[in-house]
Amino acid sequence: MKNMHLRNVSLLCLFIIGLLSCKTLENSKKSIESPNILWITIEDTSPQFIGCYGNKDASTPVIDQLAKEGVRFTNAFSTGTVCSPSRSAIITGVKTYKMGTGNHRSNYPVPEYIKGFPYYLQEAGYYTTNNSKTDYNVANMKAFTKEAWNESSNKAGWWNRETGQAFFAVFNYADSHQSRTMTESYEWYQKNVVAYLDESEMIGDNDFDMPPFYKDTPAMRKQVARVYNSIKLTDNKIGDLLDRLEKDGLRDNTIIVFYGDHGEGIPRGKTNGINLGYRVPFIISFPEKYKHLSPWGTGGVVTDELIEFTDLAPTMISLSGGRIPEHLEGRILMGKKRAPKADHLVLSSDRADNGIDMVRSVTNGRYVYSRNYMPFLPQSKYIRYVEIGEITQEMRKDLAENKLNPLQKSLFEERPPEYLFDIEKDLWETNNLANDPGHQKLLKQMRANLKKEILASRDVMFLPEYEIGILSKTTTPYEYRLDPKQYPLAEIYDAAALAGFRGANIAAKQAALLKDSNPIVRYWGILGLYAQNIDLKEKYASAISEVIRDSYPPVAITASAMAYRFLNNSEAEGILKSYIESENFELALMTINYLLYCDQKEPFIELVKAVRLKGSSPYKVKASCTDFLGILGIVENNTKFKQ
Structure with a gap:
């Protein structure tokens, strides 16, 4: 036996x-039969600065050739408008407002079963490499990255795979990043961009058309030329990579995907929830062997099909023949399992570095609708990484000297609650159609599309970041949002949907919300009142004064900021001071952000100085403190901290 x-x-x-x-x-x-896939990711670039997208002043011959050989997408969109939310959506295939990853470099936990999508390509036999930026905006990123990639480093590439093994290789190019186009000094730009270009390749200060929202002066042209030359250097480096692919005999077996990770890294682009922040260049080049996989055709085809970054994960897994996990809800764009086309997309933009914000957008390709839930913040809100740019300093100088026209000045003014732009007729988004009688039917449809998606996806970003930080200690935002008892989103959304709109009837509803038992509803009530006209703030001064000591800190901070700035409430000053030095840095950041736009800063100067120098303060709080002091001329504008 x-x-x-x-x-x-x-x-x-x-x-x-x-x-x-x-x-x-x-x-x-x-692996032998499946296509190799090469991703070429460039940073901070909008299509209107690329030659094949119609800019005759740009010099991007390598990118243009990819478009000539393959498929150029005119309606490709990032999910976020700054690096880490955008890359979170790419790597997980999940919307940031579901995952809780909308706030830049917040690094909250995600469910263990949600992997970086290259993990599933590895399961299918692919060799996966990343060279080399990650910035995935999730907790435990080292382990998350290791599981997703066979190799992730600045030396990674297809060259270390087994013989005959198919590869998925990502190469990230930072040469078009905001640091090159505006943030670092002009001298740094000369050493790191200009020095690597031949004189014949340089785009001169007068060799392009200026976007109309910038003042057309020699000083501004000097800065905008940086965009063109940084993209030119990027194009050169892409050419070197493609030469290596050809030299290794792999071009005929490799599908090439080229795209930008979000909009252009200039004031009003990156970090803004408008078309210039979301829309990206996107090209796919198919070798002869795999042309049958393209539903659009090849050889210079242009398509207006709507695509966004959460479509990439299921598409790549499908191409590899791997298993697609249930949490991926993006479209499969090509191959036998191609999904039906989308008729609209919903996009999002939240906090970027120290600049808090919340925007949700809907686009059908031609029109972009954006809902500004914090309209009292301008498009050029205070973000330290933007403020140290010479282009921003020049713009603020012209603003102070009253040299800007109404469009140019609008970048520094409060936003309306809604934008609606016709990109086909108004590429630079200069004419807001939200109040235009001829577009009300479209406006209502886009509002309805937005509400439907917010409620269906259970958008967790309607919680203050303070709340997300607390719940992330015991669960994940992704899982938390699914329980309607602990997260009654319908009730919260009804309150948030009022924020930004003005009028006596709306203000009355917002004031009534201040007595709600749900603290998140109270938060949206007080946030809505903050955006009301001064006469309505004064009308509800008593109600506002009652909640400056609310038990829920985001309510108390917002009420106190309003009471101090607009209502001469002396008690509010002490409350704001207590939160500036809070050990909860989300509360400190919220408080300082309100005070950035307040004229009476003097009582807070010494406290802000101390918080800025405090060793435990994270970058975003130090950065906000530096912006606060810089407005007063106490800290030099070029002062910055390591991100």
Whole structure:
């Protein structure tokens, strides 16, 4: 009996080994037959600065050639408008407002079962590499990254795979990043961009058309030229990569995907929830062997099909023949499992560095609708990484000297609650159609599309970041949002939907919300009152004064900021001071952000100085403190901290 048992165990082991061997052979065969996939990701770039998208002043011959050979997308959009939310959506395939990853470099936990999508390509036998930026905006990013990639480093590439193994390789180019186009000094730009271009390749200060929201002066042209030359250097480096692919004999077996990670890194672009922040250049080039996979055709085809970054994960997994997990809800764009086209997309933009914000947008490609939930913040809100740019300093100088026209000045003024731009007729978004009688039907449809998506997705970003930080200690925002008892979103959304709109009837509703038992509803009530006209703030001064000591800190801070700035409430000053030095840095950041736009800063100067120098203060709080002091001329404008 013992021998028979051992024999049965041996046969079972052989059977299991056989199955594993078959699986290995299957993956090996699949790898040989499946396409290689090369991703070329560039940073902070909008399509209107690329030659093949119609800019005759740009010099991007390598990118243009990819478009000539392949498919150029005119309606491709990032999910966020700054690096880490955008890259979170790419790597997880999940919307940031579901995952809780909308706030830049917040690094909150995600469910263990949500992997970086290259993990599933590895399962299908692919060799996956990333060279080399991650910035995925999730907790435990080191382990998350290690699981997603066979190799993630500045030396990673297809060259370390097994013979015959298909690869998925990502190369990230930072040469078009905001640091090159505006943030670092002009001298730094000359050493790190200009020095690597031949004189014949340089785009001069007068060799392009200025966007109309910038004042057309020599000083501004000097800065905007940086955009063109930084993209030119990027294009050169992409050419070097493609030369290596060709040299290694892989071009004929490789699908090439080129795109920008979000909009252009200039004032009013990156970090703003408008078309210039969301829309990206996007090109796919198919070799002859895999042209059948393209539903659009090849050879210079242009498509207006709507795509966004959460479509990429399921599409790549499908191309590899891998299993697509249930949490991926993006579209499969190509191949036998191609999904139906989308008729609209919902996008989002939240906090960027120290600049708090919340925008939700809907686009059908031609029109972009944006809902500003914090309209009292301008498009050029205070963000330290933007403020140190010479272009921003020049703009603020012209503003102070009253040299800007109404459009240019509007970048520094409060926003309306809604934008509606016709991109086909108004590429630079200069004419807001939200109040235009001829566009009300479209406006209502886009409002309805937005509400439907917010409620269906259970957008967790309607919680203050303070709340997300607390709940993330015991669960994930992604999972928390799914419980309607702990997160009654319908009730919260009804309150938030009022924010930004003005009028006596709306203000009355917002004032009534201040007595609600749900603190998040009270938060949206007071936030809505903050955006009301001064006469309505004064009308509800008593109600506002009652909640400056609310038990929920975001309510108390917002009420106190309003009471101090607009209502001459002396008690509010002390409350704001207590929150500036709070050990909860989300509360400190919220408080300082309100005071950035307040004229009476003097009582807070010494406290802000102390918080700025406090060793435990994170970058975003130090940065906000520096902006506060910089407005008063106490800290030099070029002061910055390591991000």
